[in-house]
Amino acid sequence: MIQNAEFILPGNRTGVLLIHGLTGTPNEMRIVGRGLNRAGFTVYAMQLAGHCGDEADLNKTTWQDWYKSVEEAAFKLQEQVDHIFVAGLSMGALLSLKLAAEHPEFVKGVGVYGVTFNYDGWSMPLWAKHFFFLLTWLKRFNLFQKTSFLEQPPYGLKDERIRATVAESMASGDSTQAGLAGNPFPALAEMQKLAAIVRKELPKVHSPCLILHSSHDDIADINTNAKVVESNVSAPTKFVPLDDSYHMITIDRQRRQVIEESIDFFEKIVASYALDSNRQQR
Template sequence: MTHTRIKQADFFLQGGRAGVLLVHGLTGTPAEMRFVGKGLHRAGYTVHGMQLAGHCGDEADLLRTGWRDWYSSVGEAAGALRRRVDHLFVAGLSMGAVLALKLAADRPHEVDGVAAYGTTFRYDGWSIPPIARLSFLLPLLTRLGIGRRRRFMESFPYGIKDERIRQRIAGSMLAGDSAAAGLPGNPWPSLAEFYRLAAGMRRQLGRVRAPCLVMHAAEDDVASVDNAHLVARSVAGPVETVLLDDSYHMITVDQQRDRVIACSADFFGRIVSARERAAASAA
């Protein structure tokens, strides 16, 4: 049997023959996907919450990697999980949603469905300062050698509306526990890599033919709902869009995480049922 490689911060939950790969965001950690992972596992899915290359260490670890490394780690984890299951779904948060969509565009015969949580092509939410909204210029600035030692720091409310959860996660992050809560800032070179990924994936959205579940906070503080609308109108496959009215950006840990779990489990389950009916009819 092929075994999935598990990195230090990964989690793997063995379930049935439908698997879900969970992909966290830039400077984040698999812990931000753990609530959803456990919920999907209770619903019968095999779940792998993966660690992106360069993440869960210090800033220097992150800066040694770029978007191609992050995407390569997603592809490796997806390939390993796909060999264990009959149906593969990929769900990502923030930049993780962009990576999930890219995998579906590049590997249409491997990915059976995508769940895009808080998809981020631009940091344009209500809490983002005006100067930070110009961060899409970072690829140009970094090519000119500008800002290599600078970073945008995370700020209140840290993508979380639930005060109790915010205090716990923000406290761990600001205390330097990057494996549990991620880094407290986004280095400019890493943000430049993110925007290179996002720009390329915008051009690929029309190649995504797998069914997509797009879930986004209506009051997302980090990435406005325009990001979700971009996905919904651009992908080629069927789309279901769910806007959450009591969460901020980190919908996988925030107040409506149970709804994220329920919608995702139902969405994936309907795809599995349809594929199994089609296979039975063809037999």
């Protein structure tokens, strides 16, 4: 049964939409959300369709369902603020970029956290690195659709204390806390489809992008994921490699740097809009 784990933190007239990753939960965006809210932003950590339930719930959805839930959340936030930024972790970063590509009229900037086009980090098994592209074909022919890729330590976390807490939460079966322990093949296939589409749409992204990615990402290598964004978007970018975290940068050792970089990046964009407005009024 799907539970509602999203949260809204009221603030000023600048909003930040936060998007979690595949099989994840809004909880993985909570620390960043609180940090942004303390800086004054209105924060909405939305919940992707099919998430915060069990694998069967997730497998009933497609990437189109996930993206539709992102759009709906953005429109909901838009009613409360004047400016919208969007930031996502892993697959959430893909969805953030897609929202920016399709809605340049209101997305003022993008936080690209640990973006994942390819599962090719150092902890991924060789078969996953080279054969995940076959998942879409397996789904098309209804093969191995009850199989899951089970996550293994370090679970995207360099901080051992947080890693132990997350592992305990995943084992408890409460998917609202740390998400599912496994990545079902059907859902991974949908993410592969989404990644291919977003890669093609990157030139349509004209909103400034803050790209934060671990140099030691265990899930998604920085060179074949984050740098793809930096090289292909049609927007100014700020690229920040993190050297003391793994994939889950929103909750790992450098989470405070993620918050500080995001606040600085978003505030500068808001200030530039305010300056342009003042000039037009003169």
